[in-house]
Amino acid sequence: MIKKLLFASFLGIIAFGVNAQSQVLGGGEVHGSFQADAQYYQKDSAIGADEIPEDMAVNAFLEMRYTNKGFEAGMRYELFMPPMQGYDSRWSGNGFGYRYLRYSNEKVDITAGNFYEQFGSGMILRAYQEWNLGFDNSLDGVRVKYKMKALTVTGLVAKQRLFWDLTPGLVRGADAQLSVNDLFKKMNDAKTRMFLGGSFVSRYQVDQNPIYNLPENVAACAGRFQLYHGGFNFKMEMAQKINDPNATNNFIYKEGNAVMAEFGYSKKGMGMTLQLNRSDNMDFRSSRTATGFDSHIGYIPAMTRQHAYSLAAMYPYASQANGQMGLQATFIYKLKKKSALGGRYGTSINVNYAFSNSIYKEQINDSTTIGKTGTLGYKSDYFKLGDEKYYHDFNIKISRKLSRKWNVSLMYMNLYYNMVINEGHNSPDVFADVIIGDVWWKFKPYNSLHFEMQGLFTKQDEGNWSSLMVEYNRKGFFGAVIMLYNHGNDLGHEVVDPQLYPYLTLGYTHKTTRISAGYGKQREGIVCVGGVCRAVPASNGFKLTVNSSF
């Protein structure tokens, strides 16, 4: 234990040493980043943070890339020994999980090895990484991009990463993006700009199913259109997938489709958007048996605000690629400086509403239940809502700078959260109100105090929560105390006892290196403290984090 702690601090010291901004090797340059999290656990079953036999868990990576003119090579060494709690146990191990070679010039861009990619908005192909969430679905293969004046074409063949393995499916894809204005000289400087795009992705996986005849090649395609005119913008993308019986849709033979549309208008001091989305049987993965967060090829986002306050983020919507329709509207307005309502420094108002619902489904015939394995599943009317509401979130935030020293933000949120859909267990749906007050006091140059008060009020699930944070920042140093309190709840069948989660964190940032330590109980969620935001899992005990880039 002590040895490991010593080692962790040793890593920290070394990371601090790597401050040189630029490293030269054979005329090229080497850059990269490093992160290590070490957590020493104390048993606490009350918050779902269990003791682990190793006492301490470490997640770490070191990513380096070498560039020399058009050539680039990069790799990432990853270590989970063992994975910290909240991360999939299949991460356990260490090795080079990501490595690639790349050559690019003005026309051509070729990558071999691991790469990340997104076609359009990502509906039928998105490979990406979120280290702090333990997510990485990078592709391992070859990708070629060819860029012309108006047209960019991308082609790829790859297998997909799943922890330390590759998934069984083979992924082939092509994408083209056309800038209409660049096609015609006359339109080059036109006020209206138009873009057209199309993509095609196919997955090949051997059919070894003894009962059903499954398609070995599953194709999906998508088309998109974007239009910009002055302050207006319009974006739309539609996707279609052939029948793809898989573990997430209960092996039905229905085709899938999805659509996303966005209308926006903005000018100085004001902005608004309206987004609409519908997705039907569109869960697309590189393995037909994959479930959970595994092996996604397509990305159907949750169209809701991503909250950064811990209690506002307590019940986040989980996107339902196999069936959802909804909308999101956002309105942002800045009341002018030195006006009666805006005050001396101006006031920002931000209103957001999101809603998500089931899609309409009916039986394909009288004798077949909806979603029955081996059938066409169900019929759906494109424009009709289903009878189950999944989520809503209405929130309004007002921020005002009162003086040179004081900044205040107030937020109210009302949410509805369908338990079965979002968490998969049959508990009463959550209706909650959240109130947040956020105050910054810059009492001296380079010195500030930050107070954050939050309350979440609900009769369901774990009942009411409140949280108080006091944070002190002085140049690169920060220290914060977070007191999160659950008021307890009587659910009838089960009584939740009140519970306090105290957490103390200290840290120091020097240029691009940051070391922070925390002690106490922490719930999972997004934590924004000491000038950065990151996702964290539930934990109890001592934690040390080192980040660096060079």
Next chain:
Amino acid sequence: MNKIRFYSLLILMMGMLSFTSSDGGRPLPKIDVKTLDGRMVNTSTFENDGKPMIISFWATWCKPCIHELTTISDVYEDWQDETGVKLIAISVDNSRTSGGVLPLVNGKDWDYEVYLDENKDFQRAMGVNLVPHTFILNGKGEIVWEHTAFTEGSELEMIEILRKLSRGEEIGTH
């Protein structure tokens, strides 16, 4: 066995340290990012007429990032008059939240050049691990200073660097 693995990581890090340091700043990598009206722009074309630039990585869901950009926005005109600086804000919002970038930028009345880096290609190429992460480039377009996190007063450090640059002074990279 565990020990061997730990030490191999250690050796790797030591290897990094053994590279010699260059004295100049590094140029920007060549990555395509998108403007808010859908055009593709290569990051190697970022320029500001021989004057310094700030490149700030941010996201709509990142409070300290918005705090940073709002704080600079309040003094941006003064900074521009004094040093000719241009701020380029790189949003790393993915397709879930990138629709909110344009209304936020306009709603907050930010006078910056804003680009989308939806799948984090530029973020990775710049070695950015956490947001906010801010770079300062000299008149030649070389990175001479970078910093993670934003807290009160970080902007004062930035303007000091910019003043040095506009006076033609060297920025120590250590």
